[in-house]
Amino acid sequence: MTHLLEDIKNVYFVGIGGIGMSALARYFKAIGCHVAGYDRTPSALTEKMKQGERIEVNYRDEEAEIGLRYRDKANTLVVYTPAIPQDSKQLNYFRSNGFSLHKRSEVLGLLSRTGKALCVAGTHGKTTTTTLLAFLLKNSRIGCNAFLGGISMNFGTNLLIDRYSEYIVVEADEFDRSFLHLSPYIAAITAMDEDHLDIYGNKANLIEAFEEFAERTREEGKILLKAGLKLERSEVDGYYAIEGVTDNYSDHLRVQGSHYIFDYHGQKAEIKDLVLGIPGRMNVENATLAITMALEAGVRPDEIRKALPEFRGVLRRFNIHTSGAVLYIDDYAHHPREIEAALKAVREMWPEKKLTVAFQPHLYTRTRDFQSEFAHSLNIADQVILLDIYPAREIPIPGVSSEIILNKLNVPACIIPKEEFPKFVDQNVKDGIFMTVGAGDIDRFVPVFTQMFGGR
Numbered sequence: 259m260t261h262l263l264e265d266i267k268n269v270y271f272v273g274i275g276g277i278g279m280s281a282l283a284r285y286f287k288a289i290g291c292h293v294a295g296y297d298r299t300p301s302a303l304t305e306k307m308k309q310g311e312r313i314e315v316n317y318r319d320e321e322a323e324i325g326l327r328y329r330d331k332a333n334t335l336v337v338y339t340p341a342i343p344q345d346s347k348q349l350n351y352f353r354s355n356g357f358s359l360h361k362r363s364e365v366l367g368l369l370s371r372t373g374k375a376l377c378v379a380g381t382h383g384k385t386t387t388t389t390l391l392a393f394l395l396k397n398s399r400i401g402c403n404a405f406l407g408g409i410s411m412n413f414g415t416n417l418l419i420d421r422y423s424e425y426i427v428v429e430a431d432e433f434d435r436s437f438l439h440l441s442p443y444i445a446a447i448t449a450m451d452e453d454h455l456d457i458y459g460n461k462a463n464l465i466e467a468f469e470e471f472a473e474r475t476r477e478e479g480k481i482l483l484k485a486g487l488k489l490e491r492s493e494v495d496g497y498y499a500i501e502g503v504t505d506n507y508s509d510h511l512r513v514q515g516s517h518y519i520f521d522y523h524g525q526k527a528e529i530k531d532l533v534l535g536i537p538g539r540m541n542v543e544n545a546t547l548a549i550t551m552a553l554e555a556g557v558r559p560d561e562i563r564k565a566l567p568e569f570r571g572v573l574r575r576f577n578i579h580t581s582g583a584v585l586y587i588d589d590y591a592h593h594p595r596e597i598e599a600a601l602k603a604v605r606e607m608w609p610e611k612k613l614t615v616a617f618q619p620h621l622y623t624r625t626r627d628f629q630s631e632f633a634h635s636l637n638i639a640d641q642v643i644l645l646d647i648y649p650a651r652e653i654p655i656p657g658v659s660s661e662i663i664l665n666k667l668n669v670p671a672c673i674i675p676k677e678e679f680p681k682f683v684d685q686n687v688k689d690g691i692f693m694t695v696g697a698g699d700i701d702r703f704v705p706v707f708t709q710m711f712g713g714r
Contacts, residue, residue, distance in 0.1 A: 266335045270328040271295030272349050273339035274315060275304045277416055278362050278431065281405045282337060284417040285369070287313055294325055296348050303409075321351045331357055337365055340434045341651050363431070366405060367439025370428055373403065376551055377440050379430035379471055380448030380484075381464075382596045383544050386536075387448060389572045390548040392418055392427040397565035398557040402427050408590075411570035411577075425555055430471065432464070433457065437471045444551055445475040446482040448544070451595050453624070482506075482550060484543075496525055498550055500543045506550040508532075508542055513607060516578070517567075518542050526553035529563060536571040537578070538603035574701055576600060580711040585611065585691045588704050592620040592697035594631035601638040604691055612690030613638075616683070618645040618700040619663065622655040626662070633666035640690075642671040645679065648698025680706050 269286040271279050274295025280303055287293045294314035297304055307313040316323040328334050336352045336359050352359055370377070376391060378384045385407040393412055395402035401423035406416040418427075430437035430445070434457055450468050458464040472481050472492040481492055485499035485507075496505040503509075506524040513519075516537040522529045534545050549562055571577065574590040585608065591597045597617070604613055617636060619625040625632070625647055636642050644660040660673050674682045680703060683692065694700050694707065 266291060266333060268292045268328050268330065268334040269337065270324065270334060271337050272346060273297060273342045274307070275301050276339050276341065277407055278366070278405070279337065279339050280307060281416040282362060282365055283307065283313055284311065284415065285405070285419070287311060288417070288419050292327055294328055296323060319347050321347055324348060324351060331355065335360065337362055361436070363434070363436030363439045366428065367441065369405070370426060370440045370442070373424045373426045374443035375426045375428050375441060376444045376555065377428045377430040377437070377442040378446045378448065378547070379432060379437050379468065381432065381451045381453045382593055383448035383540065384429050386541060386572055386575050387446070387544040387548050388427050388429045390545060390569055391551050393569050394548060394552040394557055394562055394565050395423070395425060395427065395555060396420070397568070398552070398561040400425065400556050405429065407431065408572035408575060411573060412568070432467060435467055438467065438474065440471070440474060442475045443479045444482065444554060445472050445479065446547055446551060447472070447487060448484055448547065449595070450487055451593065452627070453593055480554065482547065496550065498546050500539070500546055506546060508546045511539065511542060516607060522546065522549055524550050524553060527559045529559045532563060533567040535567045535569040536576065537607055538576050538600070539606060540599040540603060541576070576603065579704065579708040582712045583689050584687060584711040586707050586711045587691065587693045588701065589693060589695050590697055591695050592624070594628050594635045597632070597695060598635040598638065600693070600695065601635065604693070605638060608691060612640045613693070614641040614643065614687050614690060615639040615693045615695055616643040616645065616679070616700070618696030618698045619647045619660055620697040621650055622647055622652050622658045625660070626655060626658045629662045630666055632663045636663070637668050639669060642667055642669055643682070644671065644673045645676055645696070645700060646673070648696065650698070679703060680710070683707065684710055
């Protein structure tokens with residue numbers, strides 16, 4: 259595959275609207291390739307690529323939508339995502355005509371070998387950590403390239419390119435074992451909680467994949483781990499934590515408005531009275547890892563101190579949209595531990611306010627496997643609104659619906675159809691904090707609720 263970066267003139271993406279796929283599409287466009295692709299439905303992301311970035315995007319899964327230049331097998335790279343159904347007409351056109359097809363993870367793995375890849379893996383926390391790490395590097399004399407798993411609120415994109423920097427920040431995704439194509443210079447792991455059991459079957463297989471990821475670290479590289487995690491086969495070069503002494507840790511956490519102030523102690527430096535520009539205790543933990551990796555890459559403490567307060571986070575990661583009578587927050591959390599962290603952050607920062615959470619479960623298998631854990635996390639709220647399960651790539655499982663979570667909740671709760679969702683919220687949420695949570699299409703309501711509650 260090494261010839262891909264040199265010889266390819268055209269790149270076609272089957273599933274171009276995914277966050278990882280779109281970053282690659284933008285990369286190939288930036289280096290001068292012709293880029294096009296298919297996605298099932300329009301989104302703000304695909305429309306921005308189509309209208310503002312001159313990337314051709316189509317929304318009909320038909321062979322006729324594939325442009326003539328992308329039918330040239332000798333000069334066209336075809337990239338696809340595992341989320342695309344195997345009966346996709348466009349995918350099967352390329353297969354039947356002898357094109358060499360590559361998963362997104364294969365291409366990203368190839369790119370990770372072109373420089374020093376700073377790879378952040380983990381069942382949660384990796385998107386914010388990679389985005390903050392990229393922000394710290396970009397705001398230093400070191401610079402970086404970055405393939406992010408979310409849209410940076412500072413840069414408005416999921417791709418950063420710096421031809422003068424040898425560093426490449428990569429979100430290392432465990433889904434479909436994608437991260438096993440990467441070649442990390444620094445490999446970090448934030449969490450190894452049970453997830454993606456539709457792929458792995460059990461936690462032991464998931465842990466084994468993380469072991470293999472760590473083993474892919476270059477000989478001259480380093481492995482960083484959250485304190486409390488362990489690897490059986492790889493030597494860990496540093497652990498990180500908050501409010502617990504280890505190799506790299508943050509302590510003396512204080513809340514000031516919606517921000518945290520803290521002290522950082524690490525193997526490379528100690529930095530006192532740092533101000534984090536986004537709320538949430540879990541983000542201090544993410545920042546601790548990002549700071550540790552930035553220092554390893556050569557970023558100076560004074561550069562970190564200056565940049566950190568300016569970080570605005572990631573789209574759909576604890577985004578505060580209004581601050582009137584109703585404080586409206588939207589968050590991508592879709593695993594019980596992520597939901598628990600987000601809701602605890604709200605409770606810590608606004609303990610006196612009533613908390614209403616609207617949650618859209620993501621995947622039938624995840625809902626089935628973690629129904630009790632979801633209920634435990636959601637019980638932190640005062641009131642819960644459930645939407646129906648967002649199926650994504652799955653077909654329904656008999657007996658699995660949002661009701662199995664509802665039946666385990668101890669707080670006032672109900673299930674509301676999506677078409678009645680805005681009206682129900684308008685009639686029932688008058689004050690306090692309202693959160694929309696989930697990885698499906700619940701985010702399409704963000705503009706509705708922002709307007710409803712007087713967005714700033």
